[in-house]
Amino acid sequence: MANAESVVFRKSYHIEGGNFQSAGSVSKKIKQILKQLNIDGEIIWRAMIVAYEAEMNVVLYASEAEVILEISPKKICMIFKDKGPGIPDIPLAMTEGYSTATREMRERGFGAGLGLPNIKKTADNFDIQSTVGSGTQLIIDINIF
Amino acid sequence: MKIINPYEHSITIDEELCVGCVICTLACPAKAIRVKDEKAKLIKSGLCIDCGECLRVCPQNAVKAMTSRESEMQGFTVLAALPSPVLYSQFGEMYSPNDILLALKKIGFDYVYDVAVSVEEVFIALNEYLNRKKNVRPLISNFCPAVARLIIKNYPDLIEHIVQIEVPRELSARAIRKKIAEEQNLEFDDIGVFHITPCAAKMISITNPVGSERSNLDGAIAIRDIYLSLINALKEDGDDEILQRSSGVGISWAKGSASKLGLPNRRTLSINGIKDVVKVLDDVESGKLRDIDYIECSICPGGCVGGPLVIQNKHIAARRVETLIEQYGSKSRLNTEQILKRFEMDFLLTKNLWEAQAPDPLDTDLSRALEMMNKIEEILEILPGKQCGACGAPTCHSLAEDIVKGEAKLNDCVFIRNKELENALKRNN
Numbered sequence: 001m002a003n004a005e006s007v008v009f010r011k012s013y014h015i016e017g018g019n020f021q022s023a024g025s026v027s028k029k030i031k032q033i034l035k036q037l038n039i040d041g042e043i044i045w046r047a048m049i050v051a052y053e054a055e056m057n058v059v060l061y062a063s064e065a066e067v068i069l070e071i072s073p074k075k076i077c078m079i080f081k082d083k084g085p086g087i088p089d090i091p092l093a094m095t096e097g098y099s100t101a102t103r104e105m106r107e108r109g110f111g112a113g114l115g116l117p118n119i120k121k122t123a124d125n126f127d128i129q130s131t132v133g134s135g136t137q138l139i140i141d142i143n144i145f
Numbered sequence: 146m147k148i149i150n151p152y153e154h155s156i157t158i159d160e161e162l163c164v165g166c167v168i169c170t171l172a173c174p175a176k177a178i179r180v181k182d183e184k185a186k187l188i189k190s191g192l193c194i195d196c197g198e199c200l201r202v203c204p205q206n207a208v209k210a211m212t213s214r215e216s217e218m219q220g221f222t223v224l225a226a227l228p229s230p231v232l233y234s235q236f237g238e239m240y241s242p243n244d245i246l247l248a249l250k251k252i253g254f255d256y257v258y259d260v261a262v263s264v265e266e267v268f269i270a271l272n273e274y275l276n277r278k279k280n281v282r283p284l285i286s287n288f289c290p291a292v293a294r295l296i297i298k299n300y301p302d303l304i305e306h307i308v309q310i311e312v313p314r315e316l317s318a319r320a321i322r323k324k325i326a327e328e329q330n331l332e333f334d335d336i337g338v339f340h341i342t343p344c345a346a347k348m349i350s351i352t353n354p355v356g357s358e359r360s361n362l363d364g365a366i367a368i369r370d371i372y373l374s375l376i377n378a379l380k381e382d383g384d385d386e387i388l389q390r391s392s393g394v395g396i397s398w399a400k401g402s403a404s405k406l407g408l409p410n411r412r413t414l415s416i417n418g419i420k421d422v423v424k425v426l427d428d429v430e431s432g433k434l435r436d437i438d439y440i441e442c443s444i445c446p447g448g449c450v451g452g453p454l455v456i457q458n459k460h461i462a463a464r465r466v467e468t469l470i471e472q473y474g475s476k477s478r479l480n481t482e483q484i485l486k487r488f489e490m491d492f493l494l495t496k497n498l499w500e501a502q503a504p505d506p507l508d509t510d511l512s513r514a515l516e517m518m519n520k521i522e523e524i525l526e527i528l529p530g531k532q533c534g535a536c537g538a539p540t541c542h543s544l545a546e547d548i549v550k551g552e553a554k555l556n557d558c559v560f561i562r563n564k565e566l567e568n569a570l571k572r573n574n
Contacts, residue, residue, distance in 0.1 A: 007512045007515045007516055007519075008515070009515045009518045009519055009522075011522065024431075027431070028427065033518065035299075035506075036505075036506060036507055036514070036518070037506065037507065037511060037514045037515065037518065038503060038506030038507070038508070038509055038511070038514060039511070041301055041302050041501075045302060045430075048430070048431055049431070049432065052431055071515060071518075072515070073511045073512050073515065144511070
C-alpha cells in the first residue's frame with residue numbers, strides 16, 4: 001500500500017459572486033464529504049464555520065472564486081482564490097467589527113465585521129493575500145490530528 | 146409493551162407486487178433503496194429514517210407500512226385507543242372530535258384518550274422548559290419519529306437541541322394505562338394501548354423508540370385501516386358522554402403548527418416536509434437561527450395531516466383543523482399550575498438517551514476513506530451523469546459509492562454496458 005500519509009483527496013469548486021440563490025452550497029458540499037469521511041463532528045463544525053464565512057465573503061464582495069479543497073489524513077486545507085476588488089488594508093479588515101458591507105448586505109444579516117477574524121480564530125493556520133483591483137486569496141487549514 | 150420487534154424499519158417491500166421501477170429509489174431522501182434483481186430493496190437500512198416517502202410514491206402499492214394487525218389486539222383484557230389529533234380532521238363537519246372519540250368506543254375500544262390534551266400539556270411544560278434551557282437555541286421538537294432518526298443519523302451535533310419532554314402520545318399512553326389499572330384493578334400488561342395514527346414511522350417508534358428506553362404504547366393502527374368501521378359507527382346513535390377535553394391548541398398540532406397557539410409569546414418556526422426540514426437543520430447546524438426559540442419539525446408535507454396513512458387530502462384536512470380551532474378556541478383549558486408542578490417533579494421529562502448513529506461512512510480509517518473518495522471521483526468521470534436510476538442506485542454518485550464499496554459493478558450502468566456491447570460487436574465484425 002502507498003504511504004498512508006500521502007493520500008490526498010482534492011476537489012475544486014466555483015463560487016459566483018452576488019448569487020444568493022446558490023450561496024452556501026459549496027460549504028454544504030464540503031460538509032457532506034467530511035461526513036462521509038467520518039471526520040470528527042467538532043472538526044467538521046470548525047471547517048464549516050470557516051468555509052461558510054469564506055464562501056459568503058466571495059458572494060458578498062467578489063465577482064467569482066475558485067475553491068480548492070484538499071484533505072489528507074492530517075488536515076483539511078481550503079484555498080479560496082477570488083477575482084474581486086481586493087482588500088487595501090488587511091490588518092484593518094482583520095479587526096473584529098470592521099466591515100465595508102453595504103446597508104443592503106446588513107439588512108440580509110451579513111456584514112457584522114466578524115467574517116475574516118472569525119475564520120482566523122477558528123482555523124489552525126490562516127494566510128491572506130490580496131491585490132487591490134485583482135483579488136484575494138485565503139489559505140485555511142483545519143488540523144485533523 | 147409486550148412487543149418484541151423483529152424489524153429495524155417501518156416499511157416492508159412486497160416482492161410480489163414490486164416491478165423494480167426505481168420510483169421509490171429516486172424518491173428516497175436518504176438514498177437507502179437499491180433495485181437489485183428487478184426488485185426494490187431497503188439495502189442501506191442504516192440510512193433509512195422511516196419517513197415513508199417510498200410508501201407515498203410507489204405506484205404498485207408494494208411498499209407497506211408496518212402497523213398493528215387485529216390479531217395483535219387480542220390477548221388484552223382491556224383495550225384503549227389513543228387517536229392522533231389528525232383523526233379529527235378526517236371526517237366531515239358534521240362529526241365533532243367527541244363524536245369520533247365515541248365512535249372509537251363503539252367499534253370495540255373500552256377506553257379512549259384525547260391525545261390533543263397531552264399536546265396541550267406538552268406545550269405548557271415546553272414554555273417552562275424554554276425558560277430553564279436558556280443556553281441552547283433553537284430547541285427542536287422531538288415528536289416526529291422520522292425527524293428524530295434524521296437527527297441522530299445526519300445531525301448528531303444537534304442532539305443537544307432536542308426537547309427532552311415526553312411526546313404527547315406517550316404521555317397519553319402513560320396516563321390511560323395508569324387510570325385503567327387503578328379503575329379495573331389490572332396489571333399494566335393486561336391493558337392494550339393503541340395509537341391511531343397517520344404516520345408510517347409510528348410503529349417503529351413504539352418498537353424501537355429513539356430517545357427513550359421503551360414505549361408506553363402497544364401498537365399503532367393506521368387511520369386508513371380503521372376508517373371504514375369508524376364511519377359506520379359515526380352514523381349510529383350512541384350515548385353522549387363527554388370525552389373531548391382538548392381545545393384548538395391541541396388540535397392545531399395535526400397540521401404541524403401547534404407552536405403558534407401553544408407558545409404564543411415565543412419566536413417559533415413550524416417546518417413541514419423533509420426538504421425544508423433538511424434546510425432548516427443545515428442552518429441550525431451551521432450556527433444560524435439562534436434568535437429562534439423553538440422549531441417544530443415534521444417530516445411530512447403539511448405536518449401530520451400529510452402523513453401517508455390518512456384518508457383525507459391534506460389541504461382539506463388542514464382546513465378542517467382550522468375550523469376546529471375556531472370552534473374549540475385558541476386557549477387551553479388545562480390547569481397550568483398543576484402541569485407545571487408535574488413538570489417541576491420531572492414527571493414530564495424523558496431521560497436523555499439520544500445517541501448519534503453514524504449512517505454510512507466510507508471507511509473508519511481516514512486514509513482508506515480518502516482513497517475510496519478519490520476512486521469515487523474517478524468513477525464519476527466515467528459515468529454519464531444522467532441520474533436515471535436504471536442501474537438500481539438513485540444517482541450516479543450513489544452507484545460510484547456502491548462500486549467502491551464492492552456492492553455494484555461499473556457495467557450495472559446501462560450506458561456503460563451499452564458501450565461495452567457496441568465495442569464487442571465491432572470487434573466481432
